[in-house]
Amino acid sequence: MNDYSSNLEPPLCSFASFLCDPGEAQVSEITAYLTRARHRFQIMDAQISALIEERDSLAESIRMHESVISVIRRLPTEILCRIFSLTLPRLAHMEIPPTPWSLALVNRRWRDVATTFPALWTSFGVHTAQYRGPDGLTRSPNDTPSALDRLTEQLRRSADLPLHITIEENLSVLTETFDILMDVRHRWETLCFRGTRSFFTGIEAEMVMLRRICVASRPNLMAKPLISLEFETVLPELISAAYNIMNSIRDKVIPCDWGRLTHYDGAITLTTFPLLLQQARELVDCRLIFYSERYAPQPPDRSQSVELRNLQQLSISITECLAYLTAPRLEELAVDGHVPAGCHTSGGDPNLIIDFLARSSCTLLRLSLLRCTPNFPLFQAVPSLIELTLQCDPKYITPFLPYFFPAAAADEQADDTPPLFPNLTALSVEWLGTSALASAVEMLSARFHMSHTSPGYRKLEFFGLLIDVDKQYNTTKIPHKAKSVFELLTL
Known part of the structure; x- marks a missing residue:
């Protein structure tokens, strides 16, 4: 107890004392007490402020030291690289892939890992028109030395790994950029492209690693790609297949080795649908967008029914097509009952879905019904649903x-x-x-x-x-x- 606290005994200790009129002696005593009490109050206030400041500083120190010994900082580099590669955004259709600079802002180790891990630098986007960046700002493409230097530096960081390329077609705008990418076309594994058929005349050379291609038409830049293909092994002839996609998908099945096709996402007609299924027996993911036809096609023969033993995800609009398909390993089904204008068929029929599921004997986990009227028997047919x-x-x-x-x-x-x-x-x-x-x-x-x-x-x-x-x-x-x-x- 210090001197101040020993002199702070209040002169008025009872309630009755506060009801009396003070005399001169009491006024002097109370005034002296108030002076000492206020001074002590200021000292205590300063001590409390100092303690609060010390507490906040200690809390920040604890937080910083805890972060140093956090599990994420002590992960082996190979595991951290694996996490980065699995969690960064994937190349999806026409999206321009961002570079992983944000990882470098976390701490020094993350920066070192992010800038030296080649798998994080394999996605390239070539803009040939104004585009909106991740920050929401509109940008214009350029072939400036700084832009070319960044492209060259990213290629260096990607080492010799396969590349994933997204291109918008007006190549005359960015000739130097495209020339740099063409020099490494033997490393292209994925090509996402929006444009016209003339684009393919510049890349007729064989691409020994190309496995995925995604093509969209030029008129509507925001439209879903016309078609997206992925094969289990490389297809040197895939570029010529893409040329035929742009030429006319309505007239014939694209000349590819469909027996190696694992992912199909895009346009098709009722006429070509059975032919695709008969050839693409290794499909894992199939998402079909049906085009309208100028005439009412003849329904395919039910004897053409195909079993897709590896199919796990199916998205379809015309449920009549389910009559020609069984998928014993199907886990996810999406049915969109919207029928394009000109299609001479019905949309989502729940009874056809029930029949398909019964024939497939699959354990369905995810079901999406869009513009498709459900019924009680359909829900009873899928008790295993989790979504x-x-x-x-x-x-x-x-x-x-x-x-x-x-x-x-x-x-x-x-x-x-x-x-x-x-x-x-x-x-x-x-x-x-x-x-x-x-x-x-x-x-x-x-x-x-x-x-x-x-x-x-x-x-x-x-x-x-x-x-x-x-x-x-x-x-x-x-x-x-x-x-x-x-x-x-x-x-």
Whole structure:
């Protein structure tokens, strides 16, 4: 105890003392006390501020020292490189691949790893028109020495690994850039290209490593690529195949070794669809966009039915095509009921989907129904689902809500409604209008919010069930668009 604290005994110690009028002696005593007390208060305030500053400094020191011994800093370099290669954005269709400079900003070791790991520098994007960069700013292409130096430096960092190239076609704008890439065309493994057939006249040389090619037409720069192909082994003739894609995909099947095709994403017609399946028996991922035809094609003979024993992912719009296909290892199915104008066929028929799944005897894990009306037998046919996406008229979704959200056992209003999907972990419901959303909110409230074991949305998270009311938003958020949505947020 210091001198100040020993002299801080208050002169007025009882409540009655505060009710009396002070005399001269008391005024002097109280004034002296206030002077000492205020001074002591200032000293204590300064000590508290110093302690807070010391505490904050100590907390920052602890944080920095903990980060030094963190697990991520002590990972072996080869494992860190593996993490980088698996988590960086992949080349997808017409996206211009970014270089991994952001990794170099974390710390010195990450910078050293990022700049010396060749696999991070194998994606190249050649812009021949104005484009929007990752920062959202509009940029113009250039063939300046600095740009060419950056391209050359990236090629050096990529060592001798296969390259993934994205090009927009007006090559006369960036001739020097394209010449540099052409000098290493023997290393091209992936080519994504938007343009016209004249492009291919400049790259007729054999490309011994080319396995993937993605081509889009020039008129609509934002359109999905016309076609995307990936083969299990290299195809030196793949460039000529791409030339034929640009020439006319509607007239014939592209002259490739379809027996080695593993991924097909793009355009096709009902006429060529059976021919593709008969040849491409090694397909793993197949996403079909059907073109309209000027005439009503003859339905393929059902004797042409093909078993794709390795197919794991299938996306299709015209469900009639499922009648000619079986896929015993299928895990993911997406059906878009939209039929292009001019196609003389129906869209998504749930009965054809049921028949296809029964013939395939597959264990389906993910199902997406877009503009396709579901029915109860279809849901009964896929009890193994862990992810379900629905996009259709709300009136077709509301009747199934009791089966999507089984009542909690402790709920006094619980019924015996069995869950359709006992293993479901993700449910995405799109196009859920105001009326249907209100029904969903009521259902959620009745089956989760009133539970005695846990409040509503946390109960959903406990079961691993994610509700995505509007998929244009991040799936971890519920959009603030209506009172009914706000009601959902308050569960």
